Amino acid sequence: MKIVKTSLLMTLFSLWLTAPQISMAADGKTVIEQNRCAGCHEMNGGKARTIAEVLSKKAPDLFYAGSKFQEKFLTEFLQRPVRIRPAGTVFLNYTAPGTEIDQIQEPPLCASRLSGEEAVATAQYLMTLKDPDMPTGLYKPGAEFAKANAKMIFYKSGACNACHQVDMGNGDIKGGVSAPTLYDAGNRLNGDWVLSYIKDPQHWDPKAWMPKRELPDNTWQLLTNFLMTMKTSGEMRKAEK
Amino acid sequence: MIKKIIILSAILSIFMAFTGRSTDVFGETSGDNYKLYCAQCHGLKGNGSGINKGDMSVAPKNHTDTIEMSRLKDTDLYEAIAHGGVAVGKSALMPPWNGVMTDAEIREMVAYLRDLCHCKGE
Numbered sequence A: 001m002k003i004v005k006t007s008l009l010m011t012l013f014s015l016w017l018t019a020p021q022i023s024m025a026a027d028g029k030t031v032i033e034q035n036r037c038a039g040c041h042e043m044n045g046g047k048a049r050t051i052a053e054v055l056s057k058k059a060p061d062l063f064y065a066g067s068k069f070q071e072k073f074l075t076e077f078l079q080r081p082v083r084i085r086p087a088g089t090v091f092l093n094y095t096a097p098g099t100e101i102d103q104i105q106e107p108p109l110c111a112s113r114l115s116g117e118e119a120v121a122t123a124q125y126l127m128t129l130k131d132p133d134m135p136t137g138l139y140k141p142g143a144e145f146a147k148a149n150a151k152m153i154f155y156k157s158g159a160c161n162a163c164h165q166v167d168m169g170n171g172d173i174k175g176g177v178s179a180p181t182l183y184d185a186g187n188r189l190n191g192d193w194v195l196s197y198i199k200d201p202q203h204w205d206p207k208a209w210m211p212k213r214e215l216p217d218n219t220w221q222l223l224t225n226f227l228m229t230m231k232t233s234g235e236m237r238k239a240e241k
Numbered sequence B: 001m002i003k004k005i006i007i008l009s010a011i012l013s014i015f016m017a018f019t020g021r022s023t024d025v026f027g028e029t030s031g032d033n034y035k036l037y038c039a040q041c042h043g044l045k046g047n048g049s050g051i052n053k054g055d056m057s058v059a060p061k062n063h064t065d066t067i068e069m070s071r072l073k074d075t076d077l078y079e080a081i082a083h084g085g086v087a088v089g090k091s092a093l094m095p096p097w098n099g100v101m102t103d104a105e106i107r108e109m110v111a112y113l114r115d116l117c118h119c120k121g122e
Helices: A002-034 A051-055 A071-079 A116-126 A147-157 A191-199 A217-227 A234-240 B002-019 B030-042 B066-070 B074-083 B103-117
Strands: A165-167 A173-175
Touching: A002 A116, A051 B030, A071 A116, A147 A217, A191 A217, B030 B103, B066 B103, B074 B103
Parallel strands: none
Antiparallel strands: A165 A173
16 A cells, blocks of 8 residues: 555656646647747648649748757747748749849748747747657767768768858858758757758658768768767857858 | 541640650659759759859859750760769769659750750750
8 A cells, every 4th residue: 555655656746747848848839829830830740742832831841840950949049030041941932033143032031039938838849749750869979970081071072062051160151052051050950860861851851952862871970970060150150250 | 537636636645745845744844843953053044043153163054055055965964963963074063863853854854954955965
């Protein structure tokens, strides 16, 4: 009888401990509903499978936000959104033909301006939206890697900077603008998701305008490690300019 | 006579469905594929002025340049699209698209490039 009582008390105690987190996540869901985030973001797993569907996208998919992002980044972004995609979510929607170079026509920024408390709750909720099939634990933060090799693949054979902006040193941002910035990838993204995405972008986004390449697993690991070292924040860029 | 016309139309429709450049047989038209995958570097009009051009060390190919494009064989274009610029001795800035577009879509794209340049290959 005493054992039953004790385990009952322990169960109640653990429920009490986790209750605030459950409640925060639930509040985050309410914030998302009240702010009508689903008006722009896909929240329910509907992937764009045709170009017409891609063009109708107003903002990035969030139904796997918990697999993709870091919670700290989400908490900050939801209060003070920054531009991650220089030409908008879908570059075709904000680009006009040009003679020397096509012109980007001021894509809108995420409208989220949550309070600190709301942002914490919403980020917690978003972190519960995971792809259960994504392999985890493959990216080892802080692991040593051949950075020179990674740079060679990233800049030369892969030419990833053709479409993505990177920090060339001291906040000097250079690169293509049709895809998300990478100079802050290490602060924004989850390493395991980066590894999964660069191996097979079309698994996550069937009409992603990023090439899918066949490379050995250790090359993907190398690139992921390199990408996760990219931690130039918006403030660091401003300070340089 | 009417029967003959109907049979001829049916044959023509089937033929168009399998060879037509701007049909949706392969899911997307070559023009739409060009916009989504190629225009980011080669420009919406195909004139090499895509939004990514600014910081590139090698300018993207101008697909509307009749003289330049006439020098390339269809097999060169196919190889460059499918396996990237390096496969034809050009820049690695041009990535391989064979993991994204089907073989049929790449062949359609070669034909689309010929439309853009108003030219044939050597």
